[in-house]
Amino acid sequence: MTTTIEPVIDLPFLAREINDAHRQVLFHGKSMLMEAKRAGEALLDAKRTVEHGKFKAWIKANCGCSYESAKEYMRVAKHSKRVDLHLFDGGIRAFLDAIAAERQSEPSTPREFSREDAERALKFHALATRGATEGEQAAASSKLASFAKEFGMTPEAAVGERPSHRLVTYPREA
Structure with missing residues (x-):
């Protein structure tokens, strides 16, 4: 006689696991965004200090990130002045995409022609x-x-x- 064991799937346990993982994703996304802002602010300070035309080389020689990442960090820092990062759910790319979409949807008012x-x-x-x-x-x-x-x-x-x-x-x- 053989006995077959059927696994019992505990759906309430799986729901708790999913919800906990989701909260962690949101937390780490916010944390990543806050760190990108911190790096961006430091990069903007460095950019104002480094001789004109040598910033990209300075990043390559002194930073562990690529120039492309540095540009994204600086964009996060610049845009975070008008958007509360604590209210935003998502990572760096999602934040920058949301800012870009917001800017495209804003009706532009022509300025006065001087x-x-x-x-x-x-x-x-x-x-x-x-x-x-x-x-x-x-x-x-x-x-x-x-x-x-x-x-x-x-x-x-x-x-x-x-x-x-x-x-x-x-x-x-x-």
């Missing part, structure tokens, strides 16, 4: 039409399009051109 802004737009336009190389012209044209968009304008409107007298084609934002 005399200095008009002069800057005209400089971009001059480079776009008379730049030394095609690459310089294309870059200036793209910059003018982005710059004008900040004010809710077309590139032509930013430089006071009538569309029928356009000398250069500006890229359109999608």
Whole structure:
């Protein structure tokens, strides 16, 4: 005679295990985010101190993280000034993705177009039409399009051109 033993699955025990593990995931995610903020603040201090153009090399020589990780830590530190990290459930990537999604969904209010802004737009336009190389012209044209968009304008409107007298084609934002 053979006896078969059937395992008993204790669902209440498994539910407690799942819930405890979930709480630990949330705790460690917050802890990781807080440490990323701490590293980011120190990196921002170092960046202000290190000679211009040598920060990436300084990180490589002195830090145990990659430059890409350092950039993420600095972004966490910068954005944590306006978001309470204790209220956020998730890790570094989730936090940065949430900040990016929030920024994309915010309706942008065009700022006022000042005399200095008009002069800057005209400089971009001059480079776009008379730049030394095609690459310089294309870059200036793209910059003018982005710059004008900040004010809710077309590139032509930013430089006071009538569309029928356009000398250069500006890229359109999608």
